[in-house]
Amino acid sequence: METSSVGAMLADRVARTPDAPSYLWPGDAAGEPHTETWARTQQAAHEIAAGLLALGLRREDRVAIMSGTRIEWIHADLGIMCAGGATTTIYPTSSPEDVAHVLADSGSRIAVVEHAGLLDGVLAAGSPVEHAVVIDGPVVPGPRTLSLDGLRKRGRALLSGTPAAVNRAIEAVRPEHLATLIYTSGTTGRPKGVRLPHRCWIYEGLAGQAIDLAGPDDLGYLWLPLAHAFGKALIATQLAIGYPCFVDGDLTRIIDNLPVVRPTVMPAVPRIFEKVHAGVRTAAHRDGGLKARLFDWAVDVARRVVRARRAGRPVPAGLAVRHRVADGLVLAKIRVRFGGRLRYFISGAAPLSADIAEFFDALGLPVLEGYGLTESSAATFVNRLESLEHGTVGLPLPGTEVTIAGDGEVLIKGPGLMDGYHGLPGETAAVLTGDGWLRTGDIGELTARGNLRITDRKKDLIKTAGGKYVAPQSLETRFAAICPLGGQLVVHGEGRGYITALVDLDPQAVRAWAEQHGVTAAGHAEIVRSAPLVAAVDGYIAQVNAGLGRWETIKRFTILEQNLTVEGGDLTPSLKVRRRAVEERYRHLLDALYP
Template identity: 50%
Template sequence: MVKSLSEEQPDLSVIEQRASSVAQLFIDRVAASPTREAFRYPVGEQWRSMTWRQADERARRIAAGLVALGVDAEDRVAIAAATRLEWALADLGIMLAGAATTTIYPTTTADEVLFIVSDSGSKVVFAENDDQVAKLRDGRDAIPGVRKVVLIDGTGDGDWVITLEELERLGTAYLADHPQALDERIAAIEPDSLATLIYTSGTTGRPKGVRLPHDAWTYEAAAVDSTHILGEDDLQYLWLPLAHVFGKVLLTLPLQIGFPTAIDGRVDKIVDNLPDVRPTWMGAAPRIFEKVYGRITTMMAEEGGAKAKLFDWASGNARKVADSRAAGTSASPLLGAQHAVGDKIVLGKIRDRFGGRVRFFISGSAALNQDVAKWFDAMGMPILEGYGLTETSAASCVNRPDANVVGTVGWPVPGTQVKIADDGEVLIKGPGVMQGYRGLDDVTSQTLVDGWFHTGDIGELLPSGHLKITDRKKDLFKTSNGKYVAPSLIEARFKGICPYASQFVVEGDGRKFVSALVTLDPDAIGDWAASHGMPGADYRTIVTSDAAREMVQEYIDELNLGLNRWEQVKKFVILPRDLTVEQGEITPSLKLKRTVVTRKFKDELDSLYD
């Protein structure tokens, strides 16, 4: 029996009594648990710990340094860095100074960095390294408002570029002369004061700056806290880009709830870090879960023999138990006993790869394949899929551990309203909704109508209150036969079927049939090639081979069995390389830039229709 939204009993007083600003939220957290761990961060091969009091000391020095540089209330301060401790401390310092953070991905091109810094009116920029400084220095004439660049790793130039250490020394000196400066700044922050300016990574035209006030973040944190899915004794592993709204909300939750965060944005270190960190939960994009699922299932299949059979037996029993739980029924005593044995000798070892303590994951940013979700649930590490946009401060809906409906993005967080427009578009209203787009009043008025944000997503509300997203409104296309196709659902389904897939881009707008661009996962396909007569072959040789094409065709045939005739993929191209963030084909949060990809590979797609 699926639990209904009407059965949830959040503590609404937590929302009603929320802090007036992110700065006040942080101050309250430091006062409540000064000696508890706030952050865990890597230094070389070791992990070090920082308490809330220690974080407060550094954040205050940064804040005072910014004030000394002439940063006033609601002035913008940009951060161009990967996810790391210093990003979090800089953001906290900006909040304590009463200023507003402008987020910039470290992979953003120089031209776009200059646009964001200029458009935001940022006075100071935190730059991670010399590469980020170079983007600013080469276009310095375009950003005359930038007074200083604060370099996290490296040496300053004694003039325009100073180090983070120098900024903190400046702050220490300022506080000695103005001990009440920060208290006065914090007291002056209103709930509707600007806290964050996040530029959407649009696929066409310039990105738009989304204005998010303090109240949006304190609300999001309080709303999640009111559901009681997280507690002070949890431990978060945070690798998501903090320039993205999903990462930013995960950085805010600890201020409300008090749990520590292990922070390291190096994606290639996730697998190595998890057994050391031993988190109880983690947020991630679907691609991470797809890679893990593909890696483990293919590895076991290639292992063969008794080990593969034991894995299939244990995971099969676990899947049946998970299905029974989802249906609100109990597994039979025999199945329960078999599952207990399989869990002890097989599935427990898989959980150990994640540290052995994961209670759940939270997935966002793109559609999650249901087969992948069910597999993780069977492994004892359920994925709670959520939903939100930059314009809604990320967390608009999320599944709950005791009401997790795979294939949905869960219930609205308490205090947020969701409704479906006549054309199927999802509309959202609540404290988490943006103030508007910076300098774009006309665009704001088109998307924010009577307080309702028009998401651009198509979805439906189930009787239980769970929201199900069908596709992006702009991504839906119609074939020349007049049939509508929702590409993202097909793409997500294929990634659950084919463990070697990296990207699967469905196309067919105005054409007589549906086609696809395919890329294969560089890690997984190497092992496959070794067992198919191509050991040591390079990626291009592998993916352009007849054997690889036959393999992909078999998985597409399986995919097509579950699709309507007009949705079926008739032809496909395997690209000679994977899609990358660096090439601008996927976002730093691992979301497909569909328009960019279909335009870039237009010739390959056109060839399928000759």
């Protein structure tokens, strides 16, 4: 079968390695993880595909999936595409207004939801959904509702009478047919539907294979939201290469799962690296004394080794000896907490501090930072192990071109670009040029090695009342690397006389800091109001300001007493700050910083 669709990619993978493991997922309490082979994955996908065909699904009809990351999400997504349909992704944390907008705008005829509590949202008055399929829990079968098991049962019945039904559907799908409709979570404005045809995922898979992003013997750990293009790109790469993945979308279980699963490759987003970086440093310094000094010495030695290696310089013999000692005493013990087999992390969805990237590299856990947009199927650039350059997002994937416009905007062209925004020709024309370039909206530059460095979002550049431009992203990533409290910054100052910031601190790190510094308080809000903690944050802000021009330094700040959350609309599901929403929500605090 020609590789003209994701369904054909799955068939090709099964033909090559039918009995190799494809997915693992959490078992019962204290039990071994469940596991399945590629042949079993195809069976699940084909039964779902046949069930959808039995419900009357037509080619390119949209089927919404509203669920957290779990094995059934992958089965359903593959099943939809095998049937010739197109997956519309919806985050389970989406507001009722956004759910209604996505369903109506996409015209989704069928919806797959994680549990019955989501049924009201997809079957509300005015919804185009004709059938809702429930993954978990009891569901009363009716004219519009059935369980996922019930859907698969219908599929088996269809296949028993028409065994070739799904294969015929797959053969009818061409590369240009719609595979996925992803609504940009965005940091501003109403979500737009990004139309990604099958050719995008075929390209992502083959490009990942071409650069040896992973090998058949690797084991991935997939927790990323699959409604995000980053997660979808990883599934395509997995199909092309054939390595297995452990799937569990529960972030609270990552620390417990790592020593058990022992992955070799793990994708994540910068906020996770920032929190781990802060946590490791805080733990090492909690008791002070020899332990803290030994940790600092080991990391400093490892950083110097990493800098030499990444610059292509030989490591001096004396430094190499000290590094072996540092690794045995400190660094190897940290790696064990991650399972002891990790070859590297992959970071995307938001900028990662170069200092934090170097810290992980020093631990022996390099981070391959990448870059892309939903509009480019997520993965467009990625660092390679052999040419890793911290602070950059690496080289373009094979087949992708890049150029920098006169105003510094990054433009890209290649097979992974979207067809356009669903039903929005004007919006599409604004970002896709007539000769095929995508205007990314990001400001960047190419290094001497050809790696891309993103310096900021074009629309996020701040122009102060004095006419000076400030790039908030550089200040925010510097703060994340400096502050050991898992902190992140939201820099503000558009049209204002000077730059200010909102500071969000991790509750666990704050509690540990309070215990270490003898600050007694009832809760997070009281601790962050305490004079000692405010003074500590002031010191970190001073470090951020060091060496900056006077106009771009942070003059005043306030620490938020409540954390920014996805549920509250402050963060996107990939943990990026919704800058405009946060500024609007905390307008009273920001105004108070400008007396």
